[in-house]
Amino acid sequence: ILNVEQSPQSLHVQEGDSTNFTCSFPSSNFYALHWYRWETAKSPEALFVMTLNGDEKKKGRISATLNTKEGYSYLYIKGSQPEDSATYLCAFRDNFNKFYFGSGTKLNVKP
Amino acid sequence: NAGVTQTPKFRILKIGQSMTLQCTQDMNHNYMYWYRQDPGMGLKLIYYSVGAGITDKGEVPNGYNVSRSTTEDFPLRLELAAPSQTSVYFCASSYLDRGRGTGELFFGEGSRLTVL
Numbered sequence: 001i002l003n004v005e006q007s008p009q010s011l012h013v014q015e016g017d018s019t020n021f022t023c024s025f026p027s028s029n030f031y032a033l034h035w036y037r038w039e040t041a042k043s044p045e046a047l048f049v050m051t052l053n054g055d056e057k058k059k060g061r062i063s064a065t066l067n068t069k070e071g072y073s074y075l076y077i078k079g080s081q082p083e084d085s086a087t088y089l090c091a092f093r094d095n096f097n098k099f100y101f102g103s104g105t106k107l108n109v110k111p
Numbered sequence: 112n113a114g115v116t117q118t119p120k121f122r123i124l125k126i127g128q129s130m131t132l133q134c135t136q137d138m139n140h141n142y143m144y145w146y147r148q149d150p151g152m153g154l155k156l157i158y159y160s161v162g163a164g165i166t167d168k169g170e171v172p173n174g175y176n177v178s179r180s181t182t183e184d185f186p187l188r189l190e191l192a193a194p195s196q197t198s199v200y201f202c203a204s205s206y207l208d209r210g211r212g213t214g215e216l217f218f219g220e221g222s223r224l225t226v227l
Binding site for chain 1: 152
């Protein structure tokens with residue numbers, strides 16, 4: 001069983017704050033690192049898929065970086081908005097196409 | 112485009128009963144997965160399939176069975192329901208082919224199962 005850890009478990013910020021969370025994963029058997037956004041009463045939806053060490057992806061105010069050698073990825077949200085409130089999941093995809101998920105970071109953005 | 116469809120959305124079972132969670136996808140994805148999500152925990156992989164006729168165990172397969180007779184369908188069977196199987200179950204699919212596409216997972220809406 002492979003361990004993917006996310007921190008913090010939850011985060012409460014004010015509208016306009018910038019924030020970041022961490023996903024750590026094993027550096028062996030790595031194929032890709034995925035980030036998903038999961039709103040209450042909906043299904044997880046993909047934000048980013050990163051495969052190369054040093055990858056940086058950006059979508060609007062949200063960006064992510066990847067370090068496969070040390071086994072971590074950061075997700076950044078600039079100028080948080082209430083609509084950013086969700087649980088953010090990371091998933092490690094191994095060379096056998098199995099996905100292992102962290103337990104998520106629950107973000108609450110207060111207006 | 113329906114994507115990934117799971118049924119039922121909710122079910123209450125008695126200990127020892129059996130049931131099947133249905134999952135179908137219309138995106139011609141080769142890979143399909145079943146996950147369960149327990150409170151405070153991440154998604155745990157139960158079983159997965161790389162294509163019709165091929166399935167394999169994930170992290171927590173005990174008490175479950177799967178089959179994949181077609182590309183579209185990947186049902187999950189609980190033979191003798193136990194309270195420990197009370198959870199929310201998610202089916203997901205992906206097109207995974209090295210060098211093509213992102214391989215992102217597409218999820219169904221989830222099935223909430225309670226075993227009493």
